[in-house]
Amino acid sequence: MSLGCYQTVLFPTEGKSDFSSWNPLKNSQLKGNKISGVKFSNFQVSQRRKCIPMKLKSLLSVDSAVEIEGKEGVNTGSKYDAIVIGSGIGGLVAATQLAVKGAKVLVLEKYVIPGGSSGYYQRDGYTFDVGSSVMFGFSDKGNLNLITQALAAVGREMDVIPDPTTVHFHLPNNLSVQVHREYSEFINELTSKFPHEKEGILKFYGECWKIFNALNSLQLKSLEEPIYLFGQFFQKPLECLTLAYYLPQNAGDIARKYMKDPDLLSFIDAECFIVSTVNALRTPMINAGMVLCDRHFGGINYPVGGVGGIAKSLAEGLIDQGSEILYKANVTNIIIDQGKAVGVKISDGREFFAQTIISNATRWDTFGKLLKAEHLPKEEENFQKVYVKAPSFLSIHMGVKADVLPPDTDCHHFVLEDDWTRLEEPYGSIFLSIPTVLDSSLAPKGRHILHIFTTSPLEDWEGLPPKDYEAKKELIADEIIGRLEKKLFPGLKSSIVFKEVGTPKTHRRYLARDMGTYGPMPRQIPKGLLGMPFNTTGISGLYCVGDSCFPGQGVIAVAFSGVMCAHRVAADIGLEKKSPILDAALLGLLGWLRTLA
Numbered sequence: 001m002s003l004g005c006y007q008t009v010l011f012p013t014e015g016k017s018d019f020s021s022w023n024p025l026k027n028s029q030l031k032g033n034k035i036s037g038v039k040f041s042n043f044q045v046s047q048r049r050k051c052i053p054m055k056l057k058s059l060l061s062v063d064s065a066v067e068i069e070g071k072e073g074v075n076t077g078s079k080y081d082a083i084v085i086g087s088g089i090g091g092l093v094a095a096t097q098l099a100v101k102g103a104k105v106l107v108l109e110k111y112v113i114p115g116g117s118s119g120y121y122q123r124d125g126y127t128f129d130v131g132s133s134v135m136f137g138f139s140d141k142g143n144l145n146l147i148t149q150a151l152a153a154v155g156r157e158m159d160v161i162p163d164p165t166t167v168h169f170h171l172p173n174n175l176s177v178q179v180h181r182e183y184s185e186f187i188n189e190l191t192s193k194f195p196h197e198k199e200g201i202l203k204f205y206g207e208c209w210k211i212f213n214a215l216n217s218l219q220l221k222s223l224e225e226p227i228y229l230f231g232q233f234f235q236k237p238l239e240c241l242t243l244a245y246y247l248p249q250n251a252g253d254i255a256r257k258y259m260k261d262p263d264l265l266s267f268i269d270a271e272c273f274i275v276s277t278v279n280a281l282r283t284p285m286i287n288a289g290m291v292l293c294d295r296h297f298g299g300i301n302y303p304v305g306g307v308g309g310i311a312k313s314l315a316e317g318l319i320d321q322g323s324e325i326l327y328k329a330n331v332t333n334i335i336i337d338q339g340k341a342v343g344v345k346i347s348d349g350r351e352f353f354a355q356t357i358i359s360n361a362t363r364w365d366t367f368g369k370l371l372k373a374e375h376l377p378k379e380e381e382n383f384q385k386v387y388v389k390a391p392s393f394l395s396i397h398m399g400v401k402a403d404v405l406p407p408d409t410d411c412h413h414f415v416l417e418d419d420w421t422r423l424e425e426p427y428g429s430i431f432l433s434i435p436t437v438l439d440s441s442l443a444p445k446g447r448h449i450l451h452i453f454t455t456s457p458l459e460d461w462e463g464l465p466p467k468d469y470e471a472k473k474e475l476i477a478d479e480i481i482g483r484l485e486k487k488l489f490p491g492l493k494s495s496i497v498f499k500e501v502g503t504p505k506t507h508r509r510y511l512a513r514d515m516g517t518y519g520p521m522p523r524q525i526p527k528g529l530l531g532m533p534f535n536t537t538g539i540s541g542l543y544c545v546g547d548s549c550f551p552g553q554g555v556i557a558v559a560f561s562g563v564m565c566a567h568r569v570a571a572d573i574g575l576e577k578k579s580p581i582l583d584a585a586l587l588g589l590l591g592w593l594r595t596l597a
């Protein structure tokens with residue numbers, strides 16, 4: 001199936017009117033509405049900011065980022081080394097890493113473009129990021145720039161724009177904190193708000209750096225592969241022991257060792273909530289250490305042309321390696337033969353076979369829908385005891401008149417106005433991303449994009465007649481926009497020229513995630529990352545990748561899960577070294593450790 005060159009792809013919101021009219025192939029009115037004429041070389045930055053694109057090198061033009069190519073003639077008869085279900089960043093990284101090791105991979109994607117939550121859609125001259133927009137691991141230094149490395153592995157590089165402020169927090173008691181790219185500036189700003197806690201602040205973030213530096217010194221591969229793991233322990237014993245020490249710990253406990261001020265502890269909760277959808281007491285310290293430092297080490301960098309270009313580049317790179325990707329391929333079953341996963345069936349009845357099957361669908365979808373209930377392994381039962389689905393999102397994508405934003409507005413904002421206890425409540429906290437502050441080419445001239453999202457449970461949106469559903473979307477969106485108008489941008493409502501609201505039903509439908517979930521979150525206080533499963537599953541030949549695997553939510557996190565998965569699969573199909581005896585011992589040990597969580 002080829003959608004042809006320059007087909008504009010739409011990611012519609014769920015609603016009667018959107019559904020009845022949606023067909024990406026028919027949207028010829030938007031054909032040619034690609035961000036034409038813009039090349040990375042003469043890319044123009046919004047005049048509000050002096051952001052200079054990092055000249056990494058560009059092999060992609062923005063035009064090609066909009067072109068989507070399906071793969072014709074995928075052969076149902078041939079046997080692949082691996083079939084990957086889903087082309088989220090986790091799935092694509094696993095697929096590309098395997099392909100460069102020499103494996104023949106087939107990616108089956110339900111939607112018409114790659115990327116999942118890191119995809120994009122276009123409307124009226126705007127290019128919107130579907131979900132993720134704060135890119136960790138996308139710098140040109142260190143070992144943890146996994147997005148950069150994943151692209152480089154398949155010969156792709158993208159121009160990126162450094163974001164001077166990771167996020168601007170607007171919190172209760174008029175606490176406003178900008179997380180500057182420069183660590184010292186951030187620490188100065190935070191200690192100026194909490195001078196009595198200076199020592200505690202330095203100690204807490206100092207522990208984060210210990211973790212980050214240990215992670216950054218390792219060569220990252222599968223922690224389920226003993227030859228690699230023991231090799232790392234041998235080469236970097238201190239760093240590995242540091243990580244092993246922090247593995248079962250949570251950020252909130254460590255913060256409480258050093259800090260007492262309740263507002264400061266709540267600030268640490270907000271820092272963690274952004275990356276884990278739970279407070280600091282439930283956020284694994286390794287994850288906190290990773291993100292709270294990477295933003296200062298490599299910095300947050302936004303890809304020119306939008307986040308969707310990353311998945312597009314990976315998919316192109318995959319095809320260059322001789323592997324395949326098939327869009328509109330909705331996997332309905334994983335085929336099991338004598339207890340081993342051997343293939344998949346898609347909704348049009350075709351079957352594909354491979355030595356290994358990798359699912360980038362969530363574990364709830366993989367084990368609840370793609371496999372029959374009797375295949376639920378004990379390990380998955382345990383996972384579902386320790387982790388629950390985080391709520392879904394209400395998202396509002398808007399185009400606004402540019403002059404509504406004050407000069408020097410930051411790209412990312414987090415807003416929780418009056419009451420700390422509302423942090424984790426549905427519709428309590430508001431995330432706001434304004435990517436046009438960095439890349440003005442994403443919107444028509446004189447306009448900015450506002451991508452607003454807030455947590456929202458699917459249950460709030462079920463069983464409503466279409467008219468009530470539409471009315472509720474408008475009502476809730478209006479409230480959220482009103483809050484931003486009051487807190488940040490007076491006159492916001494009257495500046496709106498485009499608005500589209502997506503509900504949890506939209507996310508469920510177009511991201512194929514059970515209940516539209518954002519990802520897994522611990523049911524109670526977890527033992528850090530100890531309970532999070534890696535990539536192998538209780539079913540031989542079946543692997544999982546993505547945010548319901550170690551280390552959890554986040555684009556960089558799922559990229560790491562992709563790297564780990566590819567390494568483990570490569571060892572199992574003979575493309576990497578493997579020791580069956582050590583394998584059995586390590587997998588047994590890791591399984592036992594998880595039962596302690």
Ligand SMILES: NC(=O)c1ccc[n+]([C@@H]2O[C@H](COP(=O)([O-])OP(=O)(O)OC[C@H]3O[C@@H](n4cnc5c(N)ncnc54)[C@H](O)[C@@H]3O)[C@@H](O)[C@H]2O)c1
Nearest residue numbers: 086088089090110116117131132331361512546547554555
């Ligand atoms: N607002 C946000 O910023 C936001 C929102 C949600 C998720 N995220 C992040 O996105 C990342 C998720 O990445 P990921 O790699 O785990 O997955 P993903 O959910 O982004 O992608 C999974 C892909 O698999 C496809 N798929 C699922 N089931 C399928 C099936 N049966 N057949 C064929 N295709 C199928 C989906 O269409 C999707 O493209 C996480 O990092 C998460 O934190 C961010």
Ligand SMILES: CC(C)=CCC/C(C)=C/C=C/C(C)=C/C=C/C(C)=C/C=C/C=C(C)/C=C/C=C(C)/C=C/C=C(\C)CCC=C(C)C
Nearest residue numbers: 134243244275287290412413431432433551553554557560
């Ligand atoms: C095995 C054993 C037992 C032991 C051994 C020891 C060792 C060696 C260990 C090791 C470990 C490791 C390597 C680990 C690793 C880890 C990692 C890499 C991690 C990572 C993580 C990441 C993350 C978590 C991320 C996240 C992020 C996110 C989620 C983001 C988000 C964002 C958003 C939401 C946006 C916002 C917006 C606004 C504000 C607007």
